[in-house]
Amino acid sequence: MIREHRPVTVNLLTGFLGSGKTSLLKxxxxxxxxxxxxxxxxxxxxxxxxxxxxxxxxxxxxxLKSGCVCCTVRGDLRDGLDRLFGRxxxxxxxxxxxxxxxxxxxxxxxxxVASFSADPALRYHFQLxxxxxxxxxxNGMANLxxxxxxxxxxxxxxRLVVSKTDLVGPEEVAxxxxxxAALNPTAAIHRSSEDEPAPASLLLDDVHxxxxxxxxxxxxxxxxxxxxxxxxxxxxxxxxxxxFCLSTDEPLDWAPFGLWLSMLLNRHGSEILRLKGLLWVEGxxxxxxxxxxxxxxxxxxxxxxxxxxxxxTRLVVIGRGLDRAAILRSFRAFNRLGRSAxxxxxxAATAD
Amino acid sequence: xxxxxxxxxxxxxxxxxxxxxxxxxRIERQHRVRIAxxxxxxxGLRCADWQNRFTLASxxxxxxxxxxxxxxxxxxxxxxxxxxxxxxxxxxxxVEALVEAR
Numbered sequence: 001m002i003r004e005h006r007p008v009t010v011n012l013l014t015g016f017l018g019s020g021k022t023s024l025l026k027x028x029x030x031x032x033x034x035x036x037x038x039x040x041x042x043x044x045x046x047x048x049x050x051x052x053x054x055x056x057x058x059x060x061x062x063x064l065k066s067g068c069v070c071c072t073v074r075g076d077l078r079d080g081l082d083r084l085f086g087r088x089x090x091x092x093x094x095x096x097x098x099x100x101x102x103x104x105x106x107x108x109x110x111x112x113v114a115s116f117s118a119d120p121a122l123r124y125h126f127q128l129x130x131x132x133x134x135x136x137x138x139n140g141m142a143n144l145x146x147x148x149x150x151x152x153x154x155x156x157x158x159r160l161v162v163s164k165t166d167l168v169g170p171e172e173v174a175x176x177x178x179x180x181a182a183l184n185p186t187a188a189i190h191r192s193s194e195d196e197p198a199p200a201s202l203l204l205d206d207v208h209x210x211x212x213x214x215x216x217x218x219x220x221x222x223x224x225x226x227x228x229x230x231x232x233x234x235x236x237x238x239x240x241x242x243x244f245c246l247s248t249d250e251p252l253d254w255a256p257f258g259l260w261l262s263m264l265l266n267r268h269g270s271e272i273l274r275l276k277g278l279l280w281v282e283g284x285x286x287x288x289x290x291x292x293x294x295x296x297x298x299x300x301x302x303x304x305x306x307x308x309x310x311x312x313t314r315l316v317v318i319g320r321g322l323d324r325a326a327i328l329r330s331f332r333a334f335n336r337l338g339r340s341a342x343x344x345x346x347x348a349a350t351a352d
Numbered sequence: 353x354x355x356x357x358x359x360x361x362x363x364x365x366x367x368x369x370x371x372x373x374x375x376x377x378r379i380e381r382q383h384r385v386r387i388a389x390x391x392x393x394x395x396g397l398r399c400a401d402w403q404n405r406f407t408l409a410s411x412x413x414x415x416x417x418x419x420x421x422x423x424x425x426x427x428x429x430x431x432x433x434x435x436x437x438x439x440x441x442x443x444x445x446x447v448e449a450l451v452e453a454r
């Protein structure tokens with residue numbers, strides 16, 4: 001019997017120095033539903049795992065009471081993932097279905113994402129799940145103002161966790177959440193404090209989950225709707241991170257769309273931080289969900305039905321320093337190209 | 353089950369996974385090549401579908417084989433010796449002119 005290929009989901013846990021990533025990770029690792037998780041961290045000492053520790057496999061790998069495997073990365077992250085995966089296949093560590101990579105505070109998560117894009121072996125064995133970014137309620141606003149890395153971490157996220165909410169007033173938390181929602185309207189925001197358990201859903205609920213993908217896409221569509229409403233008041237911040245929506249109420253011709261987007265990402269992938277949307281593709285009877293991080297576009301998935309019952313294309317783009325008008329004009333021109341003579345030949349060939 | 357889910361193994365690039373019925377996929381690739389050539393022509397390049405991959409050739413006879421669209425554009429830029437930018441006003445104008453002419 002052929003065993004179904006199931007790639008291991010990789011979550012990135014990122015956030016600025018002192019934002020509370022490690023604390024969140026510790027709380028997540030206590031969740032029974034995350035017991036088949038492996039974590040890749042820089043140093044064991046940083047996480048303070050002593051009370052969770054059950055067995056030391058070797059100097060780089062420990063097993064935790066929850067069943068999780070915890071592994072330090074020595075050198076290259078790609079090699080770290082590879083070694084960990086090999087150990088699982090050889091039965092040296094328990095099987096895991098998920099890997100959480102905790103990045104260092106100043107790390108730009110983009111090179112990690114890029115390695116998934118560039119490496120076919122990595123792409124085969126692993127799929128990128130939610131990027132979780134932690135922002136602390138005390139210093140978050142200041143970090144966003146001063147550090148471009150912090151902005152990028154927010155813009156890339158699927159889940160934003162506002163930590164230390166018990167240390168500041170509710171108005172400050174609300175102001176930070178508004179700022180985060182403006183920077184990345186497609187990400188769900190979770191408010192947390194040290195003494196609360198961290199919901200496993202931060203990692204588990206994603207677009208790869210058949211039961212959850214509809215809900216995830218509905219949030220993107222709501223973001224697209226808000227962006228369309230605020231079309232005249234662009235969210236152009238000092239940092240020039242902007243969100244906008246590409247939309248059309250006609251079916252997309254996949255060929256010119258694929259050509260256009262791959263060409264756009266080749267040239268401007270480093271400025272396009274996130275891309276999420278629902279596509280109405282000609283000849284495909286179900287909604288196609290597409291999402292990407294910089295140069296990487298995930299394997300498209302389908303929804304069973306249109307979230308609002310009506311077929312549409314809505315693609316939310318979060319980027320830095322992008323020429324929105326040029327992108328819109330280019331998107332429309334390529335889309336129409338598919339409907340011109342080249343498209344007509346295709347339509348004739350595929351007519352029922 | 354749609355064409356996308358029924359494929360063996362993992363397709364190399366997301367553009368090969370529209371979810372179109374399998375019998376349409378070959379026609380779709382030809383369609384893609386036709387449109388790619390409309391964009392590549394001003395850069396002196398020509399693309400062709402070859403054994404589930406693409407070949408790319410310049411007017412001077414240089415050619416390369418690429419696996420998928422993700423690899424097409426970097427290779428095309430290298431052959432052309434200049435960027436191929438869909439936001440370049442000249443590229444957009446060319447595409448718009450093609451649409452108008454047809």
